[in-house]
Amino acid sequence: MKRLLIVIVILSSIHARAQQGIKFEKTLNWEQIKAKAKKENSYIFVDAYATWCIPCKEMTAKIFPRQEIGDFYNKNFINVAIQFDRKSTDNKRIKEWYSDAKKIKDNYKILEYPTYLYFNPNGELVYKIVGANYDPTSFLENTKLALDPKTQYPTLKDQFVNGKRDTAFLATLIKAGINSSDMKSLPTFINPYLKSQTNLLTKQNIIYIFYGTQSTTDFAFETLQKHSEAIDSVIGKGFSRKTVNRLIFNETVFPMLKTNAVIKNYGGGMVDYQGDLNKSVDWATVSKLVKNKFPDRLEDVIRFSKTLYYQWAEDWTKYAEVVSEYLEKKTNQLNPDELSDYTEVIFQFSNDSSQLQKAEGWSKLAMSSKGTDPTRYRVINTRLMYKNGKKAEAINQMQSVIDSLGQTSGQLVDEINKMKNNEKTWF
Template identity: 35%
Template structure:
């Protein structure tokens, strides 16, 4: 009885704690939410989320329950959550919203999560935010422009659609629309801005192009093929080619691998198609994507020769971080000695001229898994000693495991 009584006494305090955060409406339809906002003269804050989205869960569990968030939102907004994916665990409320949720996702091109939409008290959309924040204060800072017509995204977009074309306005709106994953509007605004430019390859324009160009169909995609030196001076060495290879992989490789029946003939066909239009990039794209395909599948028999072949052909272009990723994945998931020996070589290449403690740590762990205990401890100590005292705990724990013959994987 005492335990039950204690729980009953605790529940009101729990409810009070929850009430201090952002209040989200439940049991209301979209029409009723809009009616409530109009009657109370409040904006509508809509959290568009999916059940699988980690940042969405972080916002719901960590940011929205905070008193600081509640103090800002509750007197200004009618807030509502809208689930945009479907699961077999969806409750009655989610199912009742399904038609409206699908229409909202389509009308406002919601493709990244979380996306937060803000509507004026009369129900018309005024603002859009993509992505959360690590603190309530930081998120509130991102939401405040939704209350200012001079900063509201859709209000500025409306001005564009009515003919506003001054250069500074177009540049800012083009950048914003790209950052907000509003693809259709981003393409229109970016095109309007770039058509007004005599020189497309200024540093500011190159950075905008790097965000805006996502397809071979883009009018400005050829710039990344033909002006790579100028682009690299702004974005960094190799960035123009990296942009091209990413786009080509998305359009030529990814669709071809969307099957369980990938054979050597599949890779030959991909390379053939790429060679006809983009011969400079074909072999490298296929070689690189073989690595990541076999890595994703855990196909270590094919993974090892794929990495070795790529290093042999394009060694100078392989980033240390990629080599480390390949080596560490093998360390964690493969026990085959030949594969571990190959990973050891990749790992050693990753810190040549670098001596990063994190990269050396991978090398030491591979040595240990291969049974070369003394060498492993020596290298792990070298990595640890390169760090300040405050950052050595994990490395020291690994050394102790090695000394005691315990697995580090």
């Protein structure tokens, strides 16, 4: 009898644990979930994850199973977890979500994982959280904002349309707009906010300049040009120059490089230039147009324009020529990520020994600078050394990178094996 009671207690404990945590919908598709939410007047919670995302796995293991989290979410939301990458081992259920996952990713601009989306019963996105939060209390408090009409983005936008403009309100609206990745609307909110500020160069205002300057007519465009050093100290080296060049390019040059030209801005610097390539660009005319409007930016804008154009045209010889000429003049102005981007393309597509030697030197400069991805800088430098004939040195450095990462397989291991066998490691 005693043994039976112990078994019952154990089974009860297992059952209790099974009832804890967020219960995710396992059978319905996206349209059915939205229909159910509308019928039941329920909100929807979407956990947007990828299988390779470690923070996603930690949230699933540490936060979602907690009883207080489960109690709140199961009471207030229809919960759905959606995988946004694709693997050959995906089961039938995950594959059935491929199409909906792509639409959700495109519509709601999911650029990082995990991302958490909150929809009202009418299927409108009202709140968005990007990134993991391992503090259950903080995660829950943040979630509650999704259910409060005062902090829901559609409500705030309506208040703006109806004339609300006080500074505190605009700050709340801007934050909600950033969370919702509503890049198109942000300048409309940020411009009046910045006009009310006596000091545009506070850290918060610089961040708003980052999000709100999407046109040469936006309020902060001149600030980007006049105070580039202060702005770059917050956002990153070279940000102001790149942003100014890109905005001039978007408005002045891009329509001359593609027909049916359309620009899609996804935020965070991610821009998609769509249209049909013009195969007979008159660069003299392009230069004249830029010079008439922005004479001080002519050289930078034309270089920026040509690198994009030759990249789209897959004319890597011309691309490498433009980049090499530019880097010789502007090396000290570029951050290590830019240097690495340019030198990697030269590695992949140029066979000019002079360009490759120079690119190796620039990649060493990236390695010696503080940047976001020092491992990548070393890998690109290693690749250039190998292409320049420094096989032994390249193999030693690549092995050092592999050891530091603790890898026993993968792209870098395959690459070092090719080096040892004197095989090409570039396109």
